Structures are given as structure tokens and as C-alpha cells.
Amino acid sequence: MYRFNLVLLAALAPLVGASAQEESQENDVAVEAYELAHDAWTLAQKEHRKAYMEAETEEEQDRIWSEERPDPDLFAPTFLAVAEAHPGGIVALDCFGWVVGNAQDTKLIDFSIGVVLKQHLQQAELSGFVSSISRSSNLSAERALQAIFTSSPHREVKGNACYHLGMKKLSAARLARRIQAASEEELDMLKGRYTEVAFTRAKGLKAHIIQAAGEKLLERVVKDFGDVRGSRRTLGESAGSKLFEIRRLQVGMIAPEIEGEGIDEKAMKLSQFRGKIVVLDFWGDW
Numbered sequence: 001m002y003r004f005n006l007v008l009l010a011a012l013a014p015l016v017g018a019s020a021q022e023e024s025q026e027n028d029v030a031v032e033a034y035e036l037a038h039d040a041w042t043l044a045q046k047e048h049r050k051a052y053m054e055a056e057t058e059e060e061q062d063r064i065w066s067e068e069r070p071d072p073d074l075f076a077p078t079f080l081a082v083a084e085a086h087p088g089g090i091v092a093l094d095c096f097g098w099v100v101g102n103a104q105d106t107k108l109i110d111f112s113i114g115v116v117l118k119q120h121l122q123q124a125e126l127s128g129f130v131s132s133i134s135r136s137s138n139l140s141a142e143r144a145l146q147a148i149f150t151s152s153p154h155r156e157v158k159g160n161a162c163y164h165l166g167m168k169k170l171s172a173a174r175l176a177r178r179i180q181a182a183s184e185e186e187l188d189m190l191k192g193r194y195t196e197v198a199f200t201r202a203k204g205l206k207a208h209i210i211q212a213a214g215e216k217l218l219e220r221v222v223k224d225f226g227d228v229r230g231s232r233r234t235l236g237e238s239a240g241s242k243l244f245e246i247r248r249l250q251v252g253m254i255a256p257e258i259e260g261e262g263i264d265e266k267a268m269k270l271s272q273f274r275g276k277i278v279v280l281d282f283w284g285d286w
Contacts, residue, residue: 073104167214
């Protein structure tokens with residue numbers, strides 16, 4: 001893997017060194033350099049999945065999964081090299097977002113976040129970076145979202161930061177409840193899934209306080225940023241749906257009313273069956 005990354009850096013050298021060209025050519029070169037780096041990462045993931053699927057035993061699958069997974073920290077320097085050669089633009093933001101969203105090395109993550117907060121905080125194109133870093137479990141990513149939400153002058157950027165920060169709060173509360181209620185066996189399993197910092201933090205969190213903070217952030221999204229577009233729908237729709245799930249669809253709660261037609265084509269309401277055991281089968285033909 002290390003040798004592969006050196007080959008990738010060598011292939012990128014003509015591209016990352018072309019920063020003195022005209023602006024339009026510069027943008028094309030920057031995009032090409034980023035796509036080459038991203039394609040290499042995607043290929044490594046595909047090859048790993050292929051090897052996993054072709055393994056003949058569970059033991060071999062476990063070994064491939066744990067020992068041969070592509071290491072994002074080996075690919076991160078390539079993305080940082082592209083960002084350094086093409087500073088200030090969307091490609092640089094995409095590169096830093098990839099590092100924060102994928103890398104495990106705290107130094108790489110902190111460096112990328114530091115550059116963005118120092119050099120890109122006022123840019124209107126910051127929403128893509130916000131979405132990318134929301135995947136990171138590193139505490140620095142959460143702090144970056146807070147800084148962007150507080151300081152960005154752009155409504156779309158603030159809305160996305162508010163939404164993803166709220167979702168991260170809810171995720172942290174959920175993890176805290178799970179860890180604090182887990183058996184010793186489950187704790188051992190969870191330790192292998194999360195970093196030591198994230199695991200230790202979750203053990204000490206007061207889940208109900210973090211949960212309340214997350215809900216308030218999503219309420220703010222609905223109120224102030226509801227019409228801002230997210231990845232698939234508006235932020236208001238996404239935040240409202242999550243709040244509805246939290247407040248109306250938890251185990252032990254009375255199910256929301258559902259109205260429709262039964263198999264006999266007669267009008268029916270779910271409340272008509274209260275007190276009885278009901279199986280709901282939701283399906284669609286897409």
C-alpha cells in the first residue's frame with residue numbers, strides 16, 4: 001500500500017506542480033488532480049471488497065477485513081499535496097474535506113481543519129466541506145462545525161453546519177446511552193469500533209443533555225434554515241423528519257395515526273386497532 005501511494009504521488013507530480021498556469025487551465029488541472037487521487041482511493045476500496053467477497057472461509061474474510069483494508073492515512077498526503085498546489089479554491093476544500101472525513105491520524109485531521117478555518121471560513125462554497133467532515137468521529141470535526149456555524153456569513157453554510165452539528169449531538173447521545181448500558185462483552189466489541197478518545201468521552205457524557213442540545217439545533221434548522229437544500233431534500237424536511245422520529249416513533253410511544261384503505265377497500269384508521277396486536281408492513285414499488 002505504501003508503494004502504491006508513492007506511485008500515485010509520482011503520477012500526480014505534473015498536475016500538482018502546474019499552479020502557474022492560467023486560471024481556467026489551473027481549475028482544470030486542480031480538478032484532474034483531485035479526481036486522480038479520489039479514483040485511486042475508490043479503486044483500492046473496490047479491490048478490497050472484491051477480495052473480501054471472493055474469500056472462501058469466514059476466517060479469510062475476517063483477516064482481509066481487518067488486515068487488508070485500505071489505510072486512508074496513506075492516501076491523505078496525496079490529497080494534501082493537491083490542496084497545497086491549488087490553494088484557496090473548491091478543490092482544496094474538497095481535499096481537506098476528504099482528509100477530515102476519512103483519515104484517522106489526528107494530526108492530519110487537525111491540520112486540515114486548521115487551514116480551512118483560517119483560510120476558507122468566509123467562503124460560500126464551504127457547505128461541501130461541512131458535509132464531508134460530518135462523517136468524522138473526531139472531536140475536532142464537531143468543533144469545526146460549531147466554528148463554521150458561529151462564524152460563517154453565508155446562510156446555506158450556517159444551515160448545513162447547524163444540521164450536521166445537531167445530528168452529531170444526537171449520535172453522541174445515542175452512543176453514550178449504548179456504552180453506559182452495555183455488558184462487558186458488548187463493551188469489548190464497541191472498543192474495537194471507536195477511537196479511544198471517542199469511547200472514553202461517550203462513557204462520561206450525560207446523554208440527556210447532549211440529546212437536548214441536538215434537538216435544539218435541529219429545531220433551529222427547521223425555524224431558520226428550513227428551505228436550504230441538503231443532499232436529497234431541504235434541511236427543514238430532514239431535520240423535521242428526525243425530530244418526528246425522536247419524539248413520536250420510539251419504543252413505548254403511541255404510534256401516530258395512520259389512515260388509509262384496508263384490503264376490503266374500506267376506510268380505516270390505525271387507532272381502531274388500539275389494544276390489539278398489529279403488524280404494519282410498509283412497502284413500495286420503486
